[in-house]
Amino acid sequence: MASPTLDSPWPSSPSDSFCGSFNIRIEGEIPDEILPVLEDPTSSVSYNHNIPKPPPPVPSKTYSWNKYFKRLSRSCSVPKETMDTWDKLFKDGYGADVYIFSEDESYIPAHFSVLSIASPVLGNFLQQSKVKNGMRYIKIPGVPYEAVYTFIRFLYSSCYEKEEMKKFVLQLLVLSHSYSVPSLKRVCIYLLEQGWLSKENVVDVLQLARNCDAPRLSLICVRMVVKDFKAISSTEGWKVMKQVNPALEQELLESVVEADSRKEERLKKKEERKVYVQLYEAMEALLHICKDGCRTIGPRDKVFRGSQVACDFPACKGLETLVRHFSSCKTRVPGGCAHCKRMWQLLELHSRICDEPDSCKVPLCRHFKEKMQQQTKKDEAKWKLLVSKVVAAKLGPISGRRASFL
Secondary structure, three states: OOOOOOOOOOOOOHHHOOOOOOOOEEOOOOOHHHHHHHHOOOOOOOOOOOOOOOOOOOOOOOOOHHHHHHHHHHOOOOOHHHHHHHHHHHHHOOOOOEEEEOOOOOEEEEOHHHHHHHOHHHHHHHHHOOOEOOEEEEEOOOOOHHHHHHHHHHHHHOOOOHHHHHHOHHHHHHHHHHOOOHHHHHHHHHHHHHHHOOOOOHHHHHHHHHHOOOHHHHHHHHHHHHHOHHHHOOOHHHHHHHHHOHHHHHHHHHHHHHHHHHHHHHHHHHHHHHHHHHHHHHHHHHHHHHHOOEOOEOOOOOOOOOOOOOOOOOOHHHHHHHHHHHHHOOOOOOOOOHHHHHHHHHHHHHHHHOOOOOOOOOOOHHHHHHHHHHOOHHHHHHHHHHHHHHHHHOOOOOOOOOOOOO
């Protein structure tokens, strides 16, 4: 099997896929090149069954042994020297009692006890293998020697070369999933998430992530497809996936459509909210003009100067123009003039928000309060909905808004 490099895309052809091909094959025959090694075993491991058992823990009223052990494990750390020791044990193969063969019949010496503890799945296969002259033989097919070497080394010391890890990250992801090595799986997923994905390989990595039970990686791939669907749908990986996995293609297409719908809905709500925010600002400006006055317009008992500093209310300028038109328009009746109609609506909206109609200085505030009693339930429901949205819009104001509705 060709080993993919970091810059090359993951093979898309079904024949190149190695998902599900990591079934360990127990070697029944001892290879000829291994026989000289077996004739003179180098293992110096011995087992002494006469070692006395450790004394029981001292009784304690505060902590039980389980609580003490959990507390100790949380504060435990592995120094670099210890990792180097385990790494040296793997590289030297001292006292090895297992030979692991790769696709090209190269072998790696290892230790049954270490592999069994590091990977329960691998240990189960080793338990079933036949022992000949004190050695066990298994084969991991479908993976190049370098990937198997990196995998076994990680089981010993959690050490790896960065370049080798990046080069064989996809094979190692499948190995870590197949043989239940969560720590290696996390490393592989992290590397894939940190910039290894591309438009050319994202579809293949998505399929691999789902087969290897990596939901976060799968979600990242789906989001990448949705974000750049036009470019990714033209890649070779998409074309192969379309043939071998049409259900996934349909799912991704639905995700793209759903994402577009959500985007349109968000834009629509954003525009609506801008309108409600502008209406709220208009209510503030209207109260400001009628109560305090602004530059050249306001209550009759106020004196104004045209050189007054700029107003802090963004809707004040537009509302001032509308008020001046409303005061001088000859067709001011509701429905007779578009500008006046808007002013009537603003005055009614204010009256529905205002909670002090008796002392309010905004014109017609009390008039509209009384008019509410005569409105139909349908009109009343519409106004209540508008008021609730206008008031709620102020809770999360949109930056850079402008009162351009006037």
